[in-house]
Amino acid sequence: MASISSRRLRKELNEINAEGCPCGIKLLNADNFEVWYFSIEVLGESLYQGEVFKLMFRFDSNYPISSPAVQFVIGPDAQAPIHPHVYSNGHICASILGNEWSPVLSVSAVCVTLQSMLASCKTKERPVDNDRYVRHAPENPKKTRFHYDGESV
Amino acid sequence: MAQVPQRRIPTINDLKVKLCYICREEERYDAPEVPPRAWTHPCNCTLIAHEACLLQWIQSSQQNRSRAANALKCPQCGTAYVLDSKNPLLLRLMNAGNKALSTMGKFVTMFGLTFVVFSLGTGMYLISTAYGAYALREFVGKEMFDILLTDDPSNWPWHSFINLPLIPLALTVSRLPMDIGISPIVPVLLAWPTSSPVNSRDPGVLDLWKHSTSLSKRGSHPALPNWPPPPLLLGLFIYPVVRSGYRALRTRFSRWILNSQAEQGNGPIQRVVFALNDDGPFRIRIGANLEDPAAERQPRADGQEPGGAEDAAANQGDVDALPDEAAVAAENTIRVSGTSLGRLIGGALIIPRISSLMGSFLLRMSKHSYILRRLLAVRPPLPFGMVPPALPPWYDEKTWRAMSSAKRLGVVGVMGLNVMWKGTYAWAECDPVWWRNSLGLGLFTVAKDCLHLLHLWLTKRELESRRVKNRSFEGVDIRELDLINPASAL
Numbered sequence: 262m263a264s265i266s267s268r269r270l271r272k273e274l275n276e277i278n279a280e281g282c283p284c285g286i287k288l289l290n291a292d293n294f295e296v297w298y299f300s301i302e303v304l305g306e307s308l309y310q311g312e313v314f315k316l317m318f319r320f321d322s323n324y325p326i327s328s329p330a331v332q333f334v335i336g337p338d339a340q341a342p343i344h345p346h347v348y349s350n351g352h353i354c355a356s357i358l359g360n361e362w363s364p365v366l367s368v369s370a371v372c373v374t375l376q377s378m379l380a381s382c383k384t385k386e387r388p389v390d391n392d393r394y395v396r397h398a399p400e401n402p403k404k405t406r407f408h409y410d411g412e413s414v
Numbered sequence: 415m416a417q418v419p420q421r422r423i424p425t426i427n428d429l430k431v432k433l434c435y436i437c438r439e440e441e442r443y444d445a446p447e448v449p450p451r452a453w454t455h456p457c458n459c460t461l462i463a464h465e466a467c468l469l470q471w472i473q474s475s476q477q478n479r480s481r482a483a484n485a486l487k488c489p490q491c492g493t494a495y496v497l498d499s500k501n502p503l504l505l506r507l508m509n510a511g512n513k514a515l516s517t518m519g520k521f522v523t524m525f526g527l528t529f530v531v532f533s534l535g536t537g538m539y540l541i542s543t544a545y546g547a548y549a550l551r552e553f554v555g556k557e558m559f560d561i562l563l564t565d566d567p568s569n570w571p572w573h574s575f576i577n578l579p580l581i582p583l584a585l586t587v588s589r590l591p592m593d594i595g596i597s598p599i600v601p602v603l604l605a606w607p608t609s610s611p612v613n614s615r616d617p618g619v620l621d622l623w624k625h626s627t628s629l630s631k632r633g634s635h636p637a638l639p640n641w642p643p644p645p646l647l648l649g650l651f652i653y654p655v656v657r658s659g660y661r662a663l664r665t666r667f668s669r670w671i672l673n674s675q676a677e678q679g680n681g682p683i684q685r686v687v688f689a690l691n692d693d694g695p696f697r698i699r700i701g702a703n704l705e706d707p708a709a710e711r712q713p714r715a716d717g718q719e720p721g722g723a724e725d726a727a728a729n730q731g732d733v734d735a736l737p738d739e740a741a742v743a744a745e746n747t748i749r750v751s752g753t754s755l756g757r758l759i760g761g762a763l764i765i766p767r768i769s770s771l772m773g774s775f776l777l778r779m780s781k782h783s784y785i786l787r788r789l790l791a792v793r794p795p796l797p798f799g800m801v802p803p804a805l806p807p808w809y810d811e812k813t814w815r816a817m818s819s820a821k822r823l824g825v826v827g828v829m830g831l832n833v834m835w836k837g838t839y840a841w842a843e844c845d846p847v848w849w850r851n852s853l854g855l856g857l858f859t860v861a862k863d864c865l866h867l868l869h870l871w872l873t874k875r876e877l878e879s880r881r882v883k884n885r886s887f888e889g890v891d892i893r894e895l896d897l898i899n900p901a902s903a904l
Contacts, residue, residue, distance in 0.1 A: 265437050265467075272438045325436060326474050360480040363489035364436040364471055365461065406480070 266324040267294040273368050286372045295320055298334070299372055303380045315339040316375065317351075318368055319401070328362035330403045331355075331371060343385040346378065350395045352402040354388065359407055426455045426462055436467035456495045457488035472497070539579055546578030549585070549766035554606065555773075555847025562606055562841075577606075585762040606645075606841070642791050642849035645841070656856075668867050672874060765855070772854025773847060790853070793845040 274291055282288055282299070289298040297318040303309045315334035321327055333341040333351035341351045348354070357366060357374055388394065399405060426432065432441045432453050441447055452465040472495065475485035486495045547567075551559040563570055643652060780786040817825065887895060 269438045323474070326471050360478075361484065362481070363484065364467075365489040 264322050266320055266322050269325055270294045270320060270368075277369060283369055283373050283376070285376055286369070289315070297368065299368075301372060301376055301379075303376060305380070307380045308382050308385050309342055309379050312342065313339075314342050314379075316372065318371075325364035325366075328358055328403065329368065329371065330401050331358050331375070332402050342379055343387060344379060344382050345384070345386055345388055348388055348391050348394055348398065350398055352394070352398060352405065354407045356407075358402070426453050429462070432462055434464045434467055435461045436463050436471055439464075457491050457493035459488060459491035459493070461488060461490050468495075542579035542582050543575065545763065546581035547574075549581045550578065550606070552766035552770040553848055553851050555770075555845060555851075558841070558844040558847060561844060582763060585765055586759050589758050589762040641788075642846045645848075648852070653852075660860075664863055668870070671867060671871055768858055769851040769855035772858050773851035776850045776854050776857075790850045791846050792850075793843075 271294070277288055277291075285302045285304045287300045289300055291297040297320075299316045299318070300313055301316050302313045315336070315338075317332055317334050319330040321330075332353060333339070333347060335341055335349075335351050341347050341349060346354045353375065355375065355378065357371065394405075430443050432443075433439075434453075441451075441453075453462060454465040454468060455462045456468065472485050475481040486497070487493060488495070547563060550563065554562065563574060642648075776786070776790060777792065780790050780792055892900075
């Protein structure tokens with residue numbers, strides 16, 4: 262019997278395939294139930310007009326009890342958006358990925374939240390502690406204990 | 415569901431399709447799962463879940479400190495989940511006890527840290543105070559120390575607990591390269607002369623003194639009226655003036671000594687620049703007036719090594735040949751770390767001992783010179799057990815009562831000014847060990863600076879007189895050499 266996480270992920274995948282992703286979000290790769298990739302862009306008026314980012318979701322076997330590890334992919338074809346809650350290594354400081362995570366959320370709900378986080382951005386800048394964080398950041402953003410300040414996203 | 419004949423509020427069992435918000439699995443009412451799994455609707459909105467899924471979620475979030483706040487409420491409507499469990503009084507008591515213990519643990523941690531910091535601070539304070547007492551004793555002499563302070567800290571006046579621990583600090587600061595202008599002697603001279611003598615706990619001694627004759631008749635050398643200089647004058651005016659005057663003189667003198675030598679030098683090093691740091695060590699910058707830049711670097715590199723080696727060996731010489739400003743900065747940094755730091759502090763803390771030794775030296779010399787005796791204002795020790803009072807002996811209760819209140823005020827004012835200026839009567843009556851120690855320390859400083867200057871001068875002369883010894887080709891195969899006249903060689 263497949264684990265709870267893979268059964269739930271299969272359902273989410275079926276849903277995405279049947280109904281499609283929300284606007285501006287595309288599923289790039291979901292070959293297994295451990296890592297999924299999405300492309301994400303902000304539609305309409307925003308500071309990120311014309312920019313396309315790549316999101317990586319990593320699931321452990323306790324999903325959805327435990328939150329997915331979500332980050333922007335840095336690579337030759339992708340960069341992290343310049344945003345006060347996004348570190349230059351792609352890690353995202355968002356409370357719904359940490360202590361505000363709930364199993365009622367889903368992969369596409371997280372995508373939509375991050376999309377609106379980008380859309381509502383007023384100034385393109387890195388977090389103030391970016392350099393310090395990036396120097397010591399763990400590989401998996403879930404191992405970071407972010408201090409969420411300002412609006413919870 | 416509204417078609418149900420009886421008007422009752424529907425429950426979870428009335429749903430056609432149940433969808434768990436956690437695992438996203440469905441169960442239709444006409445296709446029940448086998449074996450059946452319990453469902454629950456814990457809140458006020460439409461979310462429902464398998465009871466097992468929800469319990470797992472609650473349990474896992476409760477184990478995470480940052481998520482525990484959200485564990486027991488609906489993510490959609492925020493309604494608090496109500497758990498019904500075997501939670502007897504005993505378990506609740508134990509939980510409460512556990513919580514209380516961990517709170518107490520935090521207090522213990524904080525208390526422990528405070529204690530460690532506090533005891534370290536206290537230790538430093540005690541050591542500094544003990545050192546300060548030692549330094550004062552070295553500086554003012556045993557006789558005056560026994561009158562002003564004594565070995566028993568319970569006799570000490572209140573200000574000694576501020577003044578004494580600051581002494582090692584002030585000594586160290588005074589040795590730092592920057593010129594703060596604070597001399598360690600000044601606070602000692604300002605605080606102690608005005609301090610009243612520690613009351614002897616034996617009243618008989620005081621009585622003895624009161625009935626004795628005036629102390630000024632004692633002693634074979636009547637003291638000059640204003641000699642030694644009043645401590646306030648010495649600390650506030652004479653000392654700073656002498657100090658800055660001496661420094662200016664020293665700077666000019668050493669510049670003269672070292673520069674006049676530099677013009678005579680005609681070795682490979684053509685130009686020697688002395689950077690004179692007012693209080694700190696001298697830095698010698700050496701540049702060569704040579705065309706070839708590669709050759710220019712050579713004497714510099716050579717010059718650096720002996721300078722550094724001698725610096726370590728000699729007491730005061732920080733003689734370095736420095737090629738550029740960056741090296742100056744680097745050297746400045748190095749001076750305050752490692753062995754230099756120990757040297758700085760050690761050198762500072764030995765000052766009272768040196769000053770005491772120099773004072774005894776002056777005292778011994780004064781046996782052979784009347785002028786020196788007058789200069790040092792040496793006095794024989796007080797009779798054993800005698801403690802002079804803070805105020806002059808002509809003061810007593812009888813004259814005091816005879817005065818009018820205006821006159822009393824005047825007398826008190828004059829006496830206060832007198833104490834401020836000259837120190838207490840006790841201070842003035844004692845053998846002024848502090849005075850000869852101050853003079854001794856001054857002599858020592860001059861001697862030390864002369865030695866330092868000599869060291870600098872010798873180092874500089876060594877650098878300027880440097881030549882590389884020229885050798886013949888003895889031992890080299892002559893065939894390898896391209897000689898002008900090969901026939902003349904063997």
